[in-house]
Amino acid sequence: MKEQNSQLKIGIVLNYVNLILGGVVPLLYTPIMLKILGIEEYGLYKLSASITSYLALIAFGLGAAITRYLIKARTEKGEEEERAVLALFIVIFRVVAVLALIGGSVLALCLPLWYSESISAVELTRMQWLVILMAFNTAVNFIASPYISIVNAHERFLFLQSMAIMGTILAPCLNLVALFLGYASIGLAVSSILSTILFRLLFWGYVRSSMKMKPLYKRMSKEYIVDVVSFSFWIFVSNIVSQLYEATDAALIGTVPALATTGVAIYSVGMILCGMINTINAGISSMLVPKANKMVFNGASTDELTDTGIRVGRIQALIIALFIFGFITFGREFIYFYAGEDYAISYWVAVVCMIPISIPLVQSFFLNIIIARNENRFRALTYLFIALINVVATWYMMKWIGVFGAALATSIANFIGPGFIMNWFYKKRIQLQIGRFWKSLLNIYFVPSILAVLFLGIGKYINYYHIPYFIGGIFVFSMLYVSLQWLFIMTDYEKELVKGLINR
Structure with missing residues (x-):
């Protein structure tokens, strides 16, 4: 209990450090990024991001369920059941990642149907590449979701907030490198993929080496799967709503x-x-x-x-x-x-x-x-x-x-x-x-x-x-x-x- 309270207090301190960095870094980074990209290229990048964000719905709300079921398993049945739940979600999100790649390819092919009258042919081609790259980034995030959730479920806030701080600093730096090399919006998408892969590998390594938490692959009962899906369904509906609020305006x-x-x-x-x-x-x-x-x-x-x-x-x-x-x-x-x-x-x-x-x-x-x-x-x-x-x-x-x-x-x-x-x-x-x-x-x-x-x-x-x-x-x-x-x-x-x- 003392360790958890210490983790929480340190995590709050690091959270405020990240908040300060999250305010200062964009002040330095965003004006440079907007100047290099220009208003139209930036708009194209954000439009692509808005469309690709719909791929998050493929997870069917399961992302919000992971932490709950990990805590529930450990509280009620112990570590072995928690490892089994972790393994279940790892398998599920690997499938979801593949579906995200397929969905991103379909979205890219459909873009001319929606934007041919408002966006030029050259911009449409670049937008298709952006959607494909962002779909790949989404897939990597899906694969890593169970590992991030297990760290959160164990309240390892020191590591979580340290990763957040590193991401706040590293991601803009990689983006600026791509921009100064002249790769524009495509460079931003590629740099995002690189930073995502790096951080997800760090989470995987932390879970396996520091937490000594390895997934236990075993057959889960049908009733348990139904319970998870039932819980996740309404989260899924909420996620649809989030997309309608956050992404649809830009798409329209x-x-x-x-x-x-x-x-x-x-x-x-x-x-x-x-x-x-x-x-x-x-x-x-x-x-x-x-x-x-x-x-x-x-x-x-x-x-x-x-x-x-x-x-x-x-x-x-x-x-x-x-x-x-x-x-x-x-x-x-x-x-x-x-x-x-x-x-x-x-x-x-x-x-x-x-x-x-x-x-x-x-x-x-x-x-x-x-x-x-x-x-x-x-x-x-x-x-x-x-x-x-x-x-x-x-x-x-x-x-x-x-x-x-x-x-x-x-x-x-x-x-x-x-x-x-x-x-x-x-x-x-x-x-x-x-x-x-x-x-x-x-x-x-x-x-x-x-x-x-x-x-x-x-x-x-x-x-x-x-x-x-x-x-x-x-x-x-x-x-x-x-x-x-x-x-x-x-x-x-x-x-x-x-x-x-x-x-x-």
Whole structure:
């Protein structure tokens, strides 16, 4: 237990290190990448990535099941059963990897049917190669999924976060090498494959040598397979929804001749900035998956689950609120320096999507609970219904107000589904105390709201487009945010956690 707590604490520290690097590295890398590629080539690359991302659906939601069933096997039947479960998923994902390669080839052949009117023949050929290369990268990720999950299930957060930090640094470096050698988007795809293979080999070696965990190939019962598939099905439906939200907008924008690759590039930059919130949250959320599973399997009460959700949610909200309100205040200038004036609309794309996304992010522990309890059906069906409406709304709003219309439709859908409906579900079906949860979190947003209004007002007299004022404004905003939250909002538990992290 002491070792696990130590791993968790060190993992949290390394997660914050990775967050800092994840903010600094893109600031240095992305402007260079955008300048070398150009807006159309970048748009082509992101469009290819959006289309290829649909191959993730081939896994049928099994990726989210691995950690749960590994923990369940070890808790209920011991290490031998865990090794058998690991072997089962290794076999499954090898098959899935082959299917991904076949699916990628089919997608590449079908591209002219969808984009011949909006993209030139030369770009289409390059796009076909990009899809094939990205499909291969997806297949490698599938093969490695069981090994990553076993490391997470054993809460080896030191290794997990060390790999994350290495990836944050190495991947952009390889990309820049490819770009400076003149390989453009094709070079980016190849460098991604190389870094993926390297890291997956490291995970394989760690599991076999350090954890001494070898798969045990034996025949699993039919009932067990049915249980895994039944659990995974609703995760699969949720994954379909994720694709409809995250990839379909770009795919639809690419079919409109007036928008095409340029529109995809502008939209993608906005979504990258919005996605930084997911990155900020993902490290903490992933480390809580084993904890949520253990609490559920050990019969934790709804009071205990709500209390844990509040503690985690407040920490996540303190971090996310700084990012969102800071971006609302300084985002226009940031995009100007970060990507250039051609991407000005990306500010509104990012802002309109950031706000609703923050709702499920601060409740990520609750999502882990319903997955652990195998009660994901309602969420999956709700999200699917909302997402289908979102696709239709995106198509018409995109033609009405362009790229911003696509973002606005997605934002409204996120308010309805993850916002209102899921909070009702958490309260009525899971019996969590949602009113107490939000009452505990709302005061966190008071300080950044006041600061955003104040600094936007100051911006009428001080030009943040001058780098010294821009950097100075962000610094003062951040210092005031931290100081005021510490003095008036943060609890003793949160202060002690910060002190402990700093001391460690």
